[in-house]
Amino acid sequence: MKRKDRLREWFSKDSFFQALKTAVADFTRRRREVYLDNNATTPILPTVAARMNEVLTRNYGNPSSLYRQALEASAVLEDARRTVAGAMHADIEEIIFTSCATEANNTVLKGLADHFYPEKKRILALPVEHPSVIQTLHYLAGKGLDVVWIPVDRFGNADLAQLEALIDDQTFLIVTMYANNEIGTIQDLTRICEIAQKHGVLVFSDCVQALGKVPLDFASCRVDYASFSAHKIHGPKGIGALYVRKGRPIPIFMHGGHQERGFRAGTESIHNIAGFAQACRHITDSLKKAEQVQTLKRGLADALQAAKPDLQINTPANSLPNTLNLTFPDVYNAELIAALDYYGIAAAAGSACSTPDNKPSHVLSAIGLSDTQARQTIRLSLSEHTSKADIDYATWVFREFFSGSFGSTTALWPGQLNQSMLDDPDLFILDIRFWYDRLLFSSISGSYESSLLTFKNHLDRIPADKNILVICQGGFYSPMVAFFLRSKGYQRVSYLASGLHAWKTANPDLFARACGENIHNLDAEGESGVI
Ligand code: PLP
Numbered sequence: 001m002k003r004k005d006r007l008r009e010w011f012s013k014d015s016f017f018q019a020l021k022t023a024v025a026d027f028t029r030r031r032r033e034v035y036l037d038n039n040a041t042t043p044i045l046p047t048v049a050a051r052m053n054e055v056l057t058r059n060y061g062n063p064s065s066l067y068r069q070a071l072e073a074s075a076v077l078e079d080a081r082r083t084v085a086g087a088m089h090a091d092i093e094e095i096i097f098t099s100c101a102t103e104a105n106n107t108v109l110k111g112l113a114d115h116f117y118p119e120k121k122r123i124l125a126l127p128v129e130h131p132s133v134i135q136t137l138h139y140l141a142g143k144g145l146d147v148v149w150i151p152v153d154r155f156g157n158a159d160l161a162q163l164e165a166l167i168d169d170q171t172f173l174i175v176t177m178y179a180n181n182e183i184g185t186i187q188d189l190t191r192i193c194e195i196a197q198k199h200g201v202l203v204f205s206d207c208v209q210a211l212g213k214v215p216l217d218f219a220s221c222r223v224d225y226a227s228f229s230a231h232k233i234h235g236p237k238g239i240g241a242l243y244v245r246k247g248r249p250i251p252i253f254m255h256g257g258h259q260e261r262g263f264r265a266g267t268e269s270i271h272n273i274a275g276f277a278q279a280c281r282h283i284t285d286s287l288k289k290a291e292q293v294q295t296l297k298r299g300l301a302d303a304l305q306a307a308k309p310d311l312q313i314n315t316p317a318n319s320l321p322n323t324l325n326l327t328f329p330d331v332y333n334a335e336l337i338a339a340l341d342y343y344g345i346a347a348a349a350g351s352a353c354s355t356p357d358n359k360p361s362h363v364l365s366a367i368g369l370s371d372t373q374a375r376q377t378i379r380l381s382l383s384e385h386t387s388k389a390d391i392d393y394a395t396w397v398f399r400e401f402f403s404g405s406f407g408s409t410t411a412l413w414p415g416q417l418n419q420s421m422l423d424d425p426d427l428f429i430l431d432i433r434f435w436y437d438r439l440l441f442s443s444i445s446g447s448y449e450s451s452l453l454t455f456k457n458h459l460d461r462i463p464a465d466k467n468i469l470v471i472c473q474g475g476f477y478s479p480m481v482a483f484f485l486r487s488k489g490y491q492r493v494s495y496l497a498s499g500l501h502a503w504k505t506a507n508p509d510l511f512a513r514a515c516g517e518n519i520h521n522l523d524a525e526g527e528s529g530v531i
């Protein structure tokens with residue numbers, strides 16, 4: 001055979017191209033980390049970190065004390081309050097700092113319930129609210145309040161006619177988030193406030209996702225209460241704010257001090273508050289870049305649609321510029337997220353707050369997606385720091401995933417893992433649940449336990465010639481580990497889709513028979529690893 005022909009034959013070999021593709025992928029992966037989960041949290045800006053550091057070291061005084069350091073800390077606090085108020089065209093006395101938006105949401109809902117109940121007992125709310133609102137409302141319903149869910153369309157938009165019809169003389173509050181964290185839908189807050197005013201009802205809006213992404217002007221939009229969180233706008237975690245319009249009842253959640261004018265006791269977290277304010281100083285710039293973010297988002301949606309024409313877009317036109325929620329028929333979201341993570345891309349399945357358990361997102365259920373569709377759904381959320389190169393890279397990874405070129409691991413659904421599989425001597429179960437999950441119930445007998453964070457230290461104990469079954473509690477971490485093991489050359493790797501919790505629920509008798517004995521702890525030292 002001529003040299004030319006030999007070369008042609010060699011190049012045409014699948015294995016060559018596979019190896020080349022993997023090499024390119026690995027090389028590119030090392031070069032690019034693409035963070036597409038900005039609705040979960042955002043990286044802190046260097047200017048914010050610098051300001052916080054400055055305040056931490058210089059302004060350590062307690063603002064309640066009576067000397068120079070205290071007054072300086074007090075000045076930082078009030079300067080920050082003015083800046084945060086300015087971000088929504090509010091007055092300085094309308095801002096109360098809280099430890100997070102979850103606290104602000106609890107404060108408003110429980111405080112107003114205390115204020116109005118039992119004279120009035122009806123609250124109207126969107127079924128697509130954040131869990132910190134939904135779960136607080138469930139708690140209040142348990143106390144006797146009448147929580148009524150406002151009908152929404154397939155994008156989560158409130159039906160305003162039905163909303164108005166639901167208002168009765170018992171109604172004291174309408175709860176409507178401004179922008180949805182999972183699908184990005186923006187509600188017509190101004191119109192909802194007009195309806196509420198007409199009927200003498202208050203409006204509370206969770207504005208966590210709206211701040212920094214859409215302009216907020218509470219001078220013109222007559223919302224009564226609103227909540228905010230710094231870590232969604234490149235600020236620090238652990239600090240939020242509650243807006244209370246002048247003249248409205250102010251609910252007290254934390255008793256025990258005169259801080260925040262007595263409405264929220266506890267020594268102020270001055271460095272966090274200063275960091276929040278510093279992040280707010282960047283909002284004008286972020287808003288200017290909204291169009292650029294939206295263009296990137298549309299480009300990504302178009303490219304993904306071309307790669308997988310049957311995908312369903314769950315984000316409406318009137319949405320946050322950065323948010324894209326997509327359902328990929330026949331694709332298990334946990335597996336897609338695992339592949340994306342392996343290639344350096346951070347994405348979310350459903351709401352970040354509900355990822356450890358395996359319940360389909362209540363938002364996706366509320367907009368009419370089945371449980372199966374919810375498990376085929378992911379959320380991508382960009383930021384003003386996302387570049388065209390990031391989107392091109394992400395598109396390439398998606399395309400490779402859909403074309404099947406990353407290889408695949410096998411999903412075992414709860415009904416599939418049966419007694420005969422468990423009896424197979426070639427089965428090696430790697431249980432990567434966290435210690436707190438293991439406190440809830442034991443591993444399958446004969447399992448090898450190691451945490452998600454430490455299993456890579458034990459690759460020499462994970463046999464390459466066995467059938468590896470990776471197990472986690474809720475089904476989101478095991479595909480990541482399975483994907484990793486595949487990349488390390490393990491050929492027969494599967495994972496328990498939906499997790500051990502779902503398997504236990506589906507097979508209670510089998511669980512009772514097959515769990516709890518001869519479990520090996522790979523993380524324990526020495527030979528005493530059997531527990
Ligand atoms: N509300 C919405 C819409 C959110 O997206 C989040 C965070 O995910 C929260 C509230 C809770 O914010 P925090 O983390 O400050 O408690």
